[in-house]
Amino acid sequence: MGKIIISENVTLDGVVEDPTGDEGSVSWFTRIGDADRAAWAEVEHEEAVGAAALLMGRRTHAYFLHRGWASRTDEWADRLRALPKYVVSSSAVADAGWGEATVLAGDVVKEVAKLKEEVTGEIVVYGSGKLVPALLEHDLADELRLMIYPFVVGTGARLFPETSAVKPARLIGARPVGTALALLTYELVHP
Template sequence: MGKIVISENVSLDGVIQDDPTGEDGAGRGSWFTRISTKDREEWAEVEFKEALGADALLMGRRSHTWFVERGWASRTGEWADRLRSLPKYVVSSSALERPEWTNSTVLTGDPVAAVSKLKHQVPGEIVVYGSGRLVHTLVDHGLVDELRLMTYPVVVGAGERLFGATGGVKPLRLVDTRTIGDALVLLTYQPVHEG
């Protein structure tokens, strides 16, 4: 059975909107410009290694569009090649008929049912990048197996947060903490299943 892994860039106060590059237009981004070259290089190494360990990518339509608009579908290099080669599953309630990124499949209908089915079809890690709305749904329905939070040393103060309202308390267990470069911290959590 597959393992759903949420991989997010997040501020200290939990914001994921207008994240590191500041391209979402919320006016509170550009976190990436506030860290050192060493931090960015080590961040890229961690992200590439994660892509090598993934068996598939899962994302919402907006995140899929974000990757395509930033050239990931045609970029060169080992990291881009790896992402392009992975099967990509896009959860979309709108009319995304023909995704522009190679090896992409649109999952329509009930996202909980579609992702539950996907977990049974794909062995290994199914990594979720971005996709705030989808992440909220996955967390609320207990479909997440691991959260990897690349935490930036900034307080944003406003914006869409990683954790929105949930149907109840979702206990997590810290399983790993790593310093990335000099300023970033990668926190890895797994859900605690009570009962």
């Protein structure tokens, strides 16, 4: 059975939206130093090596395509290209050299529950601001991996929207990444 891992870059005040400022908001992702960025990339590569598949929304899939992941030539990019990709979308998604993606177009809860039954191992979710709330609300996510950036930005979409109930979690890991970042890992406790 698959395990859904939500892996996010997030500010101290919970913002996940537009970390690089590409959509006109304040850039916070690019404000860390080169050594911290290298440490972050190492953690992200380790996570990709341990993944069995990627699950994402259509916009996050398009983001990876347009940010050059199809043409990068490092081990991390090679691993991401090789992973099976599942994209929640009501329309087809482009390959553009980043590997074929399976579109999950039906009821998201049913499709993701079915995916968890079919895939063995970690199914990592990056970004996906519309998908993540659905996964949390319907108790489909199993773990949160939060890379915390030392900034309060005050504006932007937050990782955690309103939920219909309290979603308990248990801390299973905390470690510094470089000199500025922290990786917090929580197991979600389902009723």
